[in-house]
Amino acid sequence: GNSVTQMEGPVTLSEEAFLTINCTYTATGYPSLFWYVQYPGEGLQLLLKATKADDKGSNKGFEATYRKETTSFHLEKGSVQVSDSAVYFCALQGFGNEKLTFGTGTRLTIIP
Amino acid sequence: EAGVTQSPTHLIKTRGQQATLRCSPISGHTSVYWYQQALGLGLQFLLWYDEGEERNRGNFPPRFSGRQFPNYSSELNVNALELEDSALYLCASRPSGTQNSPLHFGNGTRLTVT
Secondary structure: OOEEEEOOOOEEEEOOOOEEEOEEEEOOOOOEEEEEEEOOOOOEEEEEEEOOOOOEEEEOOEEEEOEOOOOEOOEEEOOOOHHHOEEEEEEEEOOOOOOOEEOOOEEEEEEO | OOOOEEEOOEEEEOOOOOEEEEEEOOOOOOEEEEEEEOOOOOEEEEEEEEOOEEEEEOOOOOOEEEEEOOOOOEEEEEOOOOHHHOEEEEEEEEOOOOOOOOOEEOOOEEEEEO
16 A cells, blocks of 8 residues: 655754755555645645656745655755744655545754 | 634543544535544544545544535544544545645644543
8 A cells, every 4th residue: 555654753953954854655656745734733734746756846945856766755945944843744645546645744843 | 715624623522432523624625534643643544525425434443433514514423432542633625536636634623532
């Protein structure tokens, strides 16, 4: 079945540091890939997505590239801010399968 | 546009009782999904409803059930509550048949079983 493995947290960085949160997946066919973010006390919000190999999703300074050869979708940001502190979830949706499969989430804390 | 709304925000029950959680999707969305977010376990898929029918079910026991009403709102019922059912229950919606469109999540119902 489909599965997502993402970097264990928590991750603590200083403001303006470079961020990478690793995500790898297992799926048959050609899944769509997503990053969701959960701010304290809120539900999940879509951060970015990519629907085919070599696509790059980007939003709010975050980027992730769909790498089929390494089955990865790592999240990156060049300069993090305190407001980026949240839990980040990598997710995939298999072709023809409407449910999303999520990773376990990575808690990110940015200190000033 | 109003987002996905869930009620109640918090729910406290004792072991063995039943819990009912409610979800109203975004207007025009006919697919509703339920996820359980237990501490340290990420999001586990529970149920998917579309056009009033149950389309898929996660690996949960039968005491987790639900339904979708004609107005596309949905209810999740958990019978014979156990301590490990304590979690944040998230509802999400999207238009039917839009495979690559994102899920829109509510803020969740935090269920505590004592």
